[in-house]
Amino acid sequence: MYDIRLENVTKKFGDFTAVNDINFTIPKSSVTVLLGPSGCGKTTLMRMIAGLENPTQGKIFFGEHDVTNVPTRRRNIGMVFQYPVIYRNTSVRKNLELPLLSEKLSKQELDKRVDEVAEILGLTDVLKKLVEELDNGTRQKIAVGREVARQPRIILFDEPITNIDLTSKLELKRSLKELFGRLQQTIIYVTHDQTEAMTLADQIALMQDGVITQSDSPKEIYENPASQFAGWFLGNPGMNFVPPQFISVSGSKVSSKMFSQTIDLGSKAASVDTFGVRAEGISVSATEIKGGVKARVTRKSIGAGGQYLLDLAVENLLVKARVSHSIGRSVSDNVWTTIESDSITFFDKSGKAI
Structure with a gap:
């Protein structure tokens, strides 16, 4: 060979x-x-x-x-x-x-x-x-x-x-x-x-x-x-992308209402335009969580292995979250979401990862 x-x-x-x-x-x-x-x-x-x-x-x-x-x-x-x-x-x-x-x-x-x-x-x-x-x-x-x-x-x-x-x-x-x-x-x-x-x-x-x-x-x-x-x-669904209006950059620090932590990207922070997160990278709770953001459930469907796929509206932003069967069953119209920093990929204006 x-x-x-x-x-x-x-x-x-x-x-x-x-x-x-x-x-x-x-x-x-x-x-x-x-x-x-x-x-x-x-x-x-x-x-x-x-x-x-x-x-x-x-x-x-x-x-x-x-x-x-x-x-x-x-x-x-x-x-x-x-x-x-x-x-x-x-x-x-x-x-x-x-x-x-x-x-x-x-x-x-x-x-x-x-x-x-x-x-x-x-x-x-x-x-x-x-x-x-x-x-x-x-x-x-x-x-x-x-x-x-x-x-x-x-x-x-x-x-x-x-x-x-x-x-x-x-x-x-x-x-x-x-x-x-x-x-x-x-x-x-x-x-x-x-x-x-x-x-x-x-x-x-x-x-x-x-x-x-x-x-x-x-x-x-x-x-x-x-x-x-x-x-x-790659992915079903594909990655969620959060646009610039949900992102704040101050010096080397990047923050967003979508995630609770401030992330230090050093000199790369100035290039940030968008960030992406997979559906399973969005944590969802039926009750309010510290640092979370309120979202409205517009649709939910059950998929492979009993997991639920939730369509969520955060203001005018639509994202998809994949959650366990128990969480999917328990949520109704409104939920709280948060994203951990290790689930985030930042992109510049050309669409390249930072």
């Missing part, structure tokens, strides 16, 4: 720059998710790694090998797309076997590879069935299995669970999580779905307007977003 290294990679289509001067390393035997909204350049970047597009400038390395101009068929990669590439009029087993026939494996080794992949992906009970008898989620599992069974050094996934129903999507996501934990291949996974990224990734490369705006572990990006875009895009 080897790292994938991108050096000054740019892709232009006429006057439009789809990918702009990217320098980035994808560690070997890891799962890297290219995450971002539609049109951000993530699929174009993946296609250049695959050899399906040539960079306008820059180089792509697999380990120490410059593969910038190496054709796809010689890159030893597997690819899984939104729509499964399989043979519908043959059995599941035959579909998994076909990519392996050129390797001239013994019958024992062939069966071993197919059975191992089928077991991981939950296909063992349907190996004898025709693909056309199966649902779309199972068909996509077969497409994944075909690529995994070949044991390429790199596997590229381009939004593989976008076009299947919710139940199949959840099941396939669990299967992929287990699969990635057992594979030694380097995985590159493209998606616009932050939940998929948070679930599957060792490393997320968050893209916007053709550039990688932040790359790190899901936990690090979630807890310490480098920009308002990262804070908003």
Whole structure:
């Protein structure tokens, strides 16, 4: 296995720059998710790694090998797309076997590879069935299995669970999580779905307007977003942002009616424009709390694990707070809120974290 290294990679289509001067390393035997909204350049970047597009400038390395101009068929990669590439009029087993026939494996080794992949992906009970008898989620599992069974050094996934129903999507996501934990291949996974990224990734490369705006572990990006875009895009719901009219800066000190402490940011205080806080970073009480601010509950809904999501109005500011089941049940129209300083991320006028 080897790292994938991108050096000054740019892709232009006429006057439009789809990918702009990217320098980035994808560690070997890891799962890297290219995450971002539609049109951000993530699929174009993946296609250049695959050899399906040539960079306008820059180089792509697999380990120490410059593969910038190496054709796809010689890159030893597997690819899984939104729509499964399989043979519908043959059995599941035959579909998994076909990519392996050129390797001239013994019958024992062939069966071993197919059975191992089928077991991981939950296909063992349907190996004898025709693909056309199966649902779309199972068909996509077969497409994944075909690529995994070949044991390429790199596997590229381009939004593989976008076009299947919710139940199949959840099941396939669990299967992929287990699969990635057992594979030694380097995985590159493209998606616009932050939940998929948070679930599957060792490393997320968050893209916007053709550039990688932040790359790190899901936990690090979630807890310490480098920009308002990262804070908003990762998380369900995204980060709350408190505007300048709720913030006071005096010398090196920053204060707000939204949090009880005064925070010393030193010379960085002068750059503060906005601060962000996650929904779970807002403490809520049905009774008045010292240093808290009164808020009106405009909506509450119950979510995963019995937690409640509260929509709160503080004057003309709307924020979301995630609270325990007991607190969610107990609150009515009015509550008191406070925010601890370690839950706050400050941003400047450009949207960059301070």
